[in-house]
Amino acid sequence: MPLQRVHFAEDVPEVFRASLQDIRRELEVPAEFPAEVVAAALHAARNPRLPELDRTDLEFVTIDPPDSMDLDQALHIERTGDGYTVHYAIADVAAFVQPGDPIDLEARRRGETLYAPDKRTPLHPPELSEGAASLLPDGVRPALLWTITVDATGEGTGVTCERALVKSRAKLNYAGVQKDLDSGNASESLQLLREVGKLREQRELERGGVNLPIPDQEVVTSNHGWGLEFRAPLPVEGWNAQISLLTGMAAAKLMMKGKIGILRTLPESHDSLRYKLEHTAKALGITWPDGTSYAQFIHGLDPKVPAHAAMLAACTVLFRGAGYSAFAGSVPERPEHAAMKAEYAHVTAPLRRLVDRWTGEICVALSAGTEVPAWVRESMDEIPKTMDEADRRANAYERSIVSMVEAGLVADRIGTEFDGVITDVDERDTTRGVVALSTVAIEGRVTGTAPLPLGQAIRVKLVEADIAKGTVAFELVS
Incomplete structure (x- = not known):
């Protein structure tokens, strides 16, 4: 990988x-x-x-x-x-x-x-x-x-x-x-x-x-x-x-x-992996046209563009x-x-x-x-x-x-709200998942009080950023 x-x-x-x-x-x-x-x-x-x-x-x-x-x-x-x-x-x-x-x-x-x-x-x-x-x-x-x-x-x-x-x-x-x-x-x-x-x-x-x-x-x-x-x-x-x-x-x-x-x-990768990457692309403001393969999509990314660079980093999951x-x-x-x-x-x-x-x-x-x-x-x-x-x-x-x-x-932005997109939802507990931020190229755990809207734009609040543990966590705001 x-x-x-x-x-x-x-x-x-x-x-x-x-x-x-x-x-x-x-x-x-x-x-x-x-x-x-x-x-x-x-x-x-x-x-x-x-x-x-x-x-x-x-x-x-x-x-x-x-x-x-x-x-x-x-x-x-x-x-x-x-x-x-x-x-x-x-x-x-x-x-x-x-x-x-x-x-x-x-x-x-x-x-x-x-x-x-x-x-x-x-x-x-x-x-x-x-x-x-x-x-x-x-x-x-x-x-x-x-x-x-x-x-x-x-x-x-x-x-x-x-x-x-x-x-x-x-x-x-x-x-x-x-x-x-x-x-x-x-x-x-x-x-x-x-x-x-x-x-x-x-x-x-x-x-x-x-x-x-x-x-x-x-x-x-x-x-x-x-x-x-x-x-x-x-x-x-x-x-x-x-x-x-x-x-x-x-x-x-x-x-x-x-x-x-x-x-x-x-x-070969599973369809669920493509769905996750499509949601990540959405969070980063990148269009993934219908019918476009992994290879075509990735070849169209420009690593000099920050959002595209973040997308390429996310695509490393293809090699897992x-x-x-x-x-x-x-x-x-x-x-x-x-x-x-x-x-x-x-x-x-x-x-x-x-x-x-x-x-x-x-x-x-x-x-x-x-x-x-x-x-x-x-x-x-x-x-x-x-x-x-x-x-x-x-x-x-x-x-x-x-x-x-x-x-x-x-770490110094606890309580700050961010825009993002839900890229993954826990199948066992749909109130938990992963959010990709739109303004900062990071992902983190997110929890809500209702099932999380996979692939949807949402707003979250940062509640944890622990350097020693390497953990970042958010709560759903809207």
């Missing part, structure tokens, strides 16, 4: 720091790495298992937020005839981590990297994730090299995945790349990223897929108190994401053909229920990711997500026509359970942080 990220324009205020610590304790978010894990990481960083294939001739670059050091992916695209060849280097964590070693066991406990406004809780020790295994432009690195051929329409037509030595030429950031593209100063490879990215976005729309351009939330302060602003993703972020999705779909095809793998799956399906010998009965309208696998973020180490190993073996390593086969059934638990913790962490911030935004 896509996650909302909350940032603070300045340092995290003291009023939130204690609550963040409480959230971490309650969710048992891991603290520092044990000494034996750090020692193993230092040893692994000095003794990686390097492949024979040398592809340091490819002029890879990474594109990430400017402060990122855990660089999973490096990119190089070239034109081939009337199509393209996408070279995508993915950090080779297995070159440093062996099954059953202290780093592996700790990573299985963590599952994935967790993010909060005041700190990042990494999957692997920084000695690896921000150093020896990261695709930084300070030397040669081992990587899983994906080579994907793409035709003139943006459709992937062929794929190989192999171990290789690579060297990133530059650590780029989204804003800088977007500026170079807009000014015409970008390299040919980056110009082709825009070209292929746009073609892939069109393919996505045609198949009815949904890829949410989730805006980051930034808390700002002014003379009027707290405020919440949305930072819309730049176009290049969407194009870059399309290369990751292209690779995940290519990986799924390899796995389906080889009848072994771990897919990211999602069942996503899971992992491991299989060997026969393909899953329902292999599709419903939001993407395609089979898909996570393979492009092994520094930050545990399952990608397994799927990477599977794809290297399938591409070479060799046996999948025994340790992968023996532990495949455990990984979906491990990742499901990690996802639950990550989602709970995100929701708790967002709820904490929303409570902080209105």
Whole structure:
């Protein structure tokens, strides 16, 4: 599920720091790495298992937020005839981590990297994730090299995945790349990223897929108190994401053909979810025309418009229920990711997500026509359970942080009345439900003395905003 990220324009205020610590304790978010894990990481960083294939001739670059050091992916695209060849280097964590070693066991406990406004809780020790295994432009690195051929329409037509030595030429950031593209100063490879990215976005729309351009939330302060602003993703972020999705779909095809793998799956959403989102759109003043699909509606949203950014954040519920399906010998009965309208696998973020180490190993073996390593086969059934638990913790962490911030935004406005729309009603007690405010992009619990009018514009009074508990509650006024 896509996650909302909350940032603070300045340092995290003291009023939130204690609550963040409480959230971490309650969710048992891991603290520092044990000494034996750090020692193993230092040893692994000095003794990686390097492949024979040398592809340091490819002029890879990474594109990430400017402060990122855990660089999973490096990119190089070239034109081939009337199509393209996408070279995508993915950090080779297995070159440093062996099954059953202290780093592996700790990573299985963590599952994935967790993010909060005041700190990042990494999957692997920084000695690896921000150093020896990261695709930084300070030397040669081992990587899983994906080579994907793409035709003139943006459709992937062929794929190989192999171990290789690579060297990133530059650590780029989204804003800088977007500026170079807009000014015409970008390299040919980056110009082709825009070209292929746009073609892939069109393919996505045609198949009815949904890829949410989730805006980051930034808390700002002014003379009027707290405020919440949305930072819309730049176009290049969407194009870059399309290369990751292209690779995940290519990986799924390899796995389906080889009848072994771990897919990211999602069942179709229920009508009740659409009704809730339609009511949220109404609260935000956004028209959802009759007969318009999720994909068409979402593709029509502009994350630079605050109300649309809030709507995109609300649409993350479309990805709830996503899971992992491991299989060997026969393909899953329902292999599709419903939001993407395609089979898909996570393979492009092994520094930050545990399952990608397994799927990477599977794809290297399938591409070479060799046996999948025994340790992968023996532990495949455990990984979906491990990742499901990690996802639950990550989602709970995100929701708790967002709820904490929303409570902080209105903590000094107890007794204030707001306009809103009822977006959900409790089936067991129809006097209770959820209201989305029209003037402040937050939701909260609401109670009335009679059944709540689902989807109707109403006026509510704020009766609770507890930062420590992350709760916001209203009473129906009219």
